[in-house]
Each structure stands twice: as C-alpha cells, then as structure tokens.
Amino acid sequence: MAAGRMTVLFVCVHNAGRSQMAAGFACALGGDGVDVLSAGSEPADRTNPVAVAAMAEVGIDIAGTQPRVLAVDDVRASDVVITMGCGDACPVFPGKRYEDWALDDPAGLPIEQVRPIREAIRARVEALVADLAP
Template sequence: MTDKPTVLFVCVHNAGRSQMAAGFVRELGGDDVEVLSAGSAPKDAINPVAVQAMAEVGIDIAGNIPKVLTVDAVRESDVVITMGCGDACPIFPGKRYEDWELDDPAGQGIESVRPIRDDIRGRVEQLLSELIAS
C-alpha cells in the first residue's frame, strides 16, 4: 500500500483533456501523487493538437495510449475527475468525485486548445495543493 493519493482522470475518448490533466499531475505532482487516466470510449491515439499544446509547455504526452475505463481503476483511485463522460463512471462510496466542465479539444485548432490546456493546468494546481498539503 502507498500513502500517495491516486487521481483518475476520465473523459470519453481519453485522447485530450484527461491526458493533458494526467500530464500536468505527473509534471507538477512528481512522486507525491499516482495518476491514472481512462475513457469510456477510448480513441486509438492521443489528439495530436493536445500533444502539441502540452509540448509548448514542456510536457510530452505523445507516447501515451488511450485506455478503457475499468471498475478497478475507479476502485484504486482516491479522487476521480470526470470531464464530460456522463454516467459512464462507476460510483464507489468514500471516493472524492469532481466533474470538470471543459471544452473538448477534439477537432479544434491549437488556438482553441491552449485555453483548455491552461484551464486544466490551473485546476490541477489547485487539486495538487489540496492533495499534497494534507
């Protein structure tokens, strides 16, 4: 067992928002937080514009692979952050759940994805300040 909190980010395709959020947690949270990401209907690859947006801030998510959401991933997590996956996420008592309303970067250009990325970064920084400070 670990004392580190585990955060799971869930969006439909696990190709944009959840991958960017996981990238920020890995970068900003370091070894203090475990991070998982998954999708209710994952794509075959990460959104290339999301990869580009994250590369602009020095975070490489290009090698990540979208994963399907499993009950075990939710069970293993202390905090579950959903991003537009609706009712696809199983609910377990004792877990902290948040729903982050964010625009979907799918099909958008880099100018539209940068503000989404920056919004995610701010939310991740707030989340980490709560998880690591405790």
C-alpha cells in the first residue's frame, strides 16, 4: 500500500458479478487514494456478461476482469474487506475493517434486474470512498 492509500478488497462467492461491479466503481471513484482487489470464495470461470453490460451502461469497463480465488494474502494486504454473501469463507485478521453488504446475486438475472443491484453497489461504494478520503 502506498503512503496515504487504502486497500479495499471486495469478496463474493463467484467473483463474477457483485464484487467485480464494486471493484469497477471503486477504481473509477476512488482515484489515487484507493487500491482495489476483488476475489471469490468459489470463483466462476468468467465475469458475468450481464454485469459487464450493466457497468458498460455507466461508462465503466469490467470486460477484462477475470474471477480469481480469494487468497489469505489479499485479506492481509487490505485495510477494508467488503464481503457480499460469502459467509465465513473470508479469513479475519485483527485491525482490519470488515463490512458485509447484503446484495442480491446478479447471476442468471436479466439486465433489468441487474441495474438496481448495480445502483445499490454504486451507492455503497460512493459512501465507502467518501468515508476513506483523508
């Protein structure tokens, strides 16, 4: 972590929808003050194409992202760990800030149902980034 920067880790089960959208918003909104990681407890083979399309609608490209498995080092390196439905799969280290965001899983949903999830994620990430600002 660079001086003055916070590292945020977004974790969901498949690392294909919610955590990828959150990471996309955090990268776009966090600027130079936030390093962003995302991972999944049971990663999918690819990022949800409907999540990719929903983010493209708001000008954020997550098409090149690839789901990856959560590593203990990801948690260790993070200042803030945001979980989204992955239960107890995330290791806990003292001194970290943990939040669990209850959000619907966009897997298998049409874009009309993913848009409200995207907007809920955007609102939470905006609040998080504002809270992390020095």
